[in-house]
Amino acid sequence: MSTDPSTTAEWQALQAHADKVRDTHLRDLFAADPQRGERLTGQVADLHVDYSKNRVTDETLSLLIALAERVGLRRQIEAMFAGEHINTSEDRAVLHTALRVPRDFQLTVDGQNVVADVHEVLDRMAAFAERVRSGEWRGHTGKPIRTVVNIGIGGSDLGPVMAYEALKAYRDTDITCRFVSNIDPTDLYDKTHDLDPETTLFVVVSKTFSTLETLTNAKEARRWLLEKLGADESAVAKHFVAVSTSEQRVRDFGIDPANMFGFWDWVGGRYSYDSAVGLSLMLAIGPERFREMLDGFHAVDEHFRATPIERNLPALMGLLNVWYNNFLGAQTHAVLPYSQYLHRFPAYLQQLTMESLGKSVRADGTPVTYQTGEIFWGEPGTNGQHAFYQLLHQGTKLVPADFIGFSEPNHDIDAMHDLFMSNFFAQTAALAFGKTKEEIEAEGTPAEVVPHKVMPGNRPTTSILAPKLTPATLGQLVALYEHITFTEGMIWGIDPFDQWGVELGKVMANQLAPLLTGEKPLDAAPDPSTRRLIELYRSQRGRA
Numbered sequence: 001m002s003t004d005p006s007t008t009a010e011w012q013a014l015q016a017h018a019d020k021v022r023d024t025h026l027r028d029l030f031a032a033d034p035q036r037g038e039r040l041t042g043q044v045a046d047l048h049v050d051y052s053k054n055r056v057t058d059e060t061l062s063l064l065i066a067l068a069e070r071v072g073l074r075r076q077i078e079a080m081f082a083g084e085h086i087n088t089s090e091d092r093a094v095l096h097t098a099l100r101v102p103r104d105f106q107l108t109v110d111g112q113n114v115v116a117d118v119h120e121v122l123d124r125m126a127a128f129a130e131r132v133r134s135g136e137w138r139g140h141t142g143k144p145i146r147t148v149v150n151i152g153i154g155g156s157d158l159g160p161v162m163a164y165e166a167l168k169a170y171r172d173t174d175i176t177c178r179f180v181s182n183i184d185p186t187d188l189y190d191k192t193h194d195l196d197p198e199t200t201l202f203v204v205v206s207k208t209f210s211t212l213e214t215l216t217n218a219k220e221a222r223r224w225l226l227e228k229l230g231a232d233e234s235a236v237a238k239h240f241v242a243v244s245t246s247e248q249r250v251r252d253f254g255i256d257p258a259n260m261f262g263f264w265d266w267v268g269g270r271y272s273y274d275s276a277v278g279l280s281l282m283l284a285i286g287p288e289r290f291r292e293m294l295d296g297f298h299a300v301d302e303h304f305r306a307t308p309i310e311r312n313l314p315a316l317m318g319l320l321n322v323w324y325n326n327f328l329g330a331q332t333h334a335v336l337p338y339s340q341y342l343h344r345f346p347a348y349l350q351q352l353t354m355e356s357l358g359k360s361v362r363a364d365g366t367p368v369t370y371q372t373g374e375i376f377w378g379e380p381g382t383n384g385q386h387a388f389y390q391l392l393h394q395g396t397k398l399v400p401a402d403f404i405g406f407s408e409p410n411h412d413i414d415a416m417h418d419l420f421m422s423n424f425f426a427q428t429a430a431l432a433f434g435k436t437k438e439e440i441e442a443e444g445t446p447a448e449v450v451p452h453k454v455m456p457g458n459r460p461t462t463s464i465l466a467p468k469l470t471p472a473t474l475g476q477l478v479a480l481y482e483h484i485t486f487t488e489g490m491i492w493g494i495d496p497f498d499q500w501g502v503e504l505g506k507v508m509a510n511q512l513a514p515l516l517t518g519e520k521p522l523d524a525a526p527d528p529s530t531r532r533l534i535e536l537y538r539s540q541r542g543r544a
């Protein structure tokens with residue numbers, strides 16, 4: 001049975017400490033230590049991380065580090081990098097870090113030369129991407145590809161689309177990508193109805209190649225293509241490629257394995273866009289920039305693997321999340337990128353963190369008696385400022401937030417970027433230090449309005465500042481959050497690499513589909529509420 005962290009002396013010391021410091025204000029912490037803004041910072045690759053505006057003292061940090069040592073975080077990190085089967089409920093290694101190692105790295109896992117396999121696929125992807133980008137790869141009627149449609153869902157969509165949007169400034173070809181994920185037919189319709197089938201390439205991405213949404217969309221896309229081209233099945237080879245771990249299922253679908261790019265069961269879906277799952281991204285930005293992104297990931301991996309916990313930024317950020325979640329009662333965590341290009345980053349992080357950490361039993365199956373995964377959410381600044389920041393500043397909820405910004409813009413217009421980033425700095429300062437009653441009164445504010453204008457402050461933030469949003473810094477950011485997630489999972493003793501909780505709904509959807517069409521009677525509904533809803537649905541669709 002694994003250690004219940006909440007029964008350890010280290011956890012209990014944190015609980016006692018939380019009671020002591022709960023009301024300590026960031027104003028006082030900064031006043032007591034003028035060096036705090038420099039001391040509580042660190043650098044990982046290009047990312048400057050300032051965690052000084054968190055509600056922690058040096059003692060808090062030492063206690064959190066002691067908890068990490070107690071649960072064996074260092075040992076767990078080594079186990080992950082070595083390819084041990086740390087995904088216990090699926091008995092699998094967890095080796096997304098191997099996807100970004102340089103060619104000369106040595107890593108053999110379960111008898112497999114992992115590095116050689118990774119680079120073999122990367123080389124095939126690069127060769128294919130060059131052919132498509134140069135126009136050498138032609139569609140069935142001899143025309144070059146202009147649009148790539150990625151069909152996938154979850155990890156087979158969120159990573160590629162997030163990175164495609166993030167690296168917009170680095171797309172340098174005539175190729176544009178679209179992403180179809182939802183089984184809502186409007187998604188496929190919307191993304192294909194105005195396309196020229198002669199110049200369209202579908203990349204069907206599914207780790208399992210059994211996901212209902214993806215296979216349904218892919219079949220429809222194939223039907224659309226053949227119908228529009230007026231062609232037979234032979235056209236599929238020029239317009240469909242697959243990314244999967246299952247060669248047999250790809251073959252069964254009708255895609256030639258020669259047009260398949262593989263990966264391995266030791267890559268979780270939400271940890272996969274730096275594998276062949278990122279093929280659409282590579283088609284858009286080219287193999288060289290894709291490689292730069294992988295190097296960015298790797299730089300943070302090396303930091304996470306080799307740096308003592310007291311200076312290990314992903315570990316420290318993970319521990320801060322544990323602090324708020326388990327000792328100060330926070331329920332959610334905001335991620336606020338000051339970059340419009342990162343507008344899908346919070347959605348991407350939702351899968352990474354919430355599919356990983358939304359568990360209520362430990363790895364050995366025993367129930368947890370403490371809070372696990374927090375709710376991650378966010379929107380780019382400054383848009384969020386005009387929507388939900390009011391609650392961050394004056395609401396009753398504690399919402400720790402990460403601010404992510406870049407000194408150099410990807411495109412600037414006059415001094416807009418300076419104005420933009422001044423909001424980043426202003427918000428984090430306002431959240432931390434607020435504005436007191438006395439300061440507001442001194443401005444001559446009418447007495448009855450004063451309480452409404454008081455800004456309590458003491459709202460914790462971590463600032464991540466990088467020189468510029470590039471393929472490398474994007475890779476660094478993603479690896480940072482992967483390892484933050486890992487750290488939290490290890491502290492709580494859960495398996496952050498499985499996702500059994502999504503299965504039941506999938507099975508039930510398959511069982512219910514014939515009730516919606518009328519092929520099965522309503523009596524087969526699982527409960528009276530669902531029966532009534534389906535009955536209404538059927539009548540609104542004109543079905544008896």
Ligand SMILES: O=P(O)(O)OC[C@H]1O[C@](O)(CO)[C@@H](O)[C@@H]1O
Nearest residue numbers: 154155156206207208211269502
């Ligand atoms: O890549 P696949 O096998 O189609 O799975 C898609 C997604 O579905 C999930 O299994 C959840 O339903 C995710 O973990 C995964 O990223």
